[in-house]
Amino acid sequence: MAYAAAQASIGDSEFDRDTTITERAGEPGVYDAELSAGWTIITAVNGGYLLAMVGRALAAALPHPDPFTVSAHYLTSSEPGPAVVRTEVVRVGRTLSTGQASLYQFDETGAEVERIRVVASYGDLAALPDDVRTTALPPSMPPYEACLGPEAGPAPIPGSNAIVDRLRLRLDPATAGWALGAPSGKGEMRAWFELADGRDADPLSLLLAVDALPPTCFDLGMMGWSPTVELTAHVRRRPAPGPLRISITTRNLAGGFLEEDAEVWDSEDRLVAQSRQLARAPRG
């Protein structure tokens, strides 16, 4: 595959700078942060970016380094600007520890408004045995070069989507018909995914990746805002360097809600993350 070599390294990249957290002096487990305007869709901050920031705070608060399973309930929409993440250590075990975290922003009086509440269990991916008995197969999709980047068509959502500039997202043409007014109706989306500055993926950036594609409802012909109610991600393996392949699917759109399942595969054909979210279907 002919893809660009990494330009930015893990720890020194846009994603790392924009998910920086700073522990408050005298308040252990409380982290100040700044939600960057660089990861927005129209004016709302991307839910995966939020999850990665909360995930970084939990990695700092817990004795285990890697998110294994992270459950997030989205309460109110986030905006670029100051935020604070308050963490709690729930239980520390030998192989897994569990924590809770909420990210707050501030109203006009300075009062904290909760944006997202997370419970997560962390472990050490490097300590896992290498047994693999998966029956899952990587998504069937064309090579990187044959998939469609933003230069190939109109912007995925009308308006200013700063996040598009932070990602190198190349859609499988079979799931890009919606951009030309011809959605497949299957509720599928597949893409190659990298951060725009070439930083390789790590467990924290996988929390961004699981919620970074255009929503499956576009492929069902429903163009509009599909806010996440809850998203749970499982990180199963430290990703190998190189672009990821992400496949998202919806099997059940009913009663004004839909589930969206994501699988993230690395360059060694390993399933590195799975997620499922419940989202509201777009109106109309």
Next chain:
Amino acid sequence: MAYAAAQASIGDSEFDRDTTITERAGEPGVYDAELSAGWTIITAVNGGYLLAMVGRALAAALPHPDPFTVSAHYLTSSEPGPAVVRTEVVRVGRTLSTGQASLYQFDETGAEVERIRVVASYGDLAALPDDVRTTALPPSMPPYEACLGPEAGPAPIPGSNAIVDRLRLRLDPATAGWALGAPSGKGEMRAWFELADGRDADPLSLLLAVDALPPTCFDLGMMGWSPTVELTAHVRRRPAPGPLRISITTRNLAGGFLEEDAEVWDSEDRLVAQSRQLARAPRG
């Protein structure tokens, strides 16, 4: 289909009696409960039963009646005996409200030990529009009469499994080979499911149903304890009367962990619940 008519009704059944919660006088949102020995596997209390009990406490604490999405992290194993559920109202919205709850038991000094921590968003299933654009299909499996009840073979797990007497579970023969030493290796399990006293399903009993089948790892040839780390369930519709069909699948067993996805279908062929859990694979 020739299945028994309901003998017990919703609100007056084993399941209802065994998930009874009593709010403490002077402590709003705090509920005393008793974990019944009737819902155990060997000596551990079933995780779905626990989730249903916590779900009942959240239904009491929140202004909306039905669980829409419930995320549970399992911290320590539960035993039959006294428990207390402490709830917190996180956010109240027009169509959804979010709450948190933890179930505790007591150590020998009487100190509370947390068993399970839950964040959940509740709504009103009866208020949802009837639009269905699902592409999911009910599991392909033989009729009720052609599936296998406990009388057909050995007990699924050696030891005393009280929960077997509380459920009318009939396994698809294609996914029951493990009971005869011949697992399919596919990581699938399908069954018809009812409560043994004939009580019809409701949104709370769906929280039991998503974790009530023998684990998929049995079908992968791994017989042993597969403790849940985290389980998230989405309830999508109020189930119609009659037996449910439940399909569970595992696509990725790797690094000592596996995901288990459940779909629950009602007698009107509607997908009423979906769940995914991360569990530890059995040792050896």
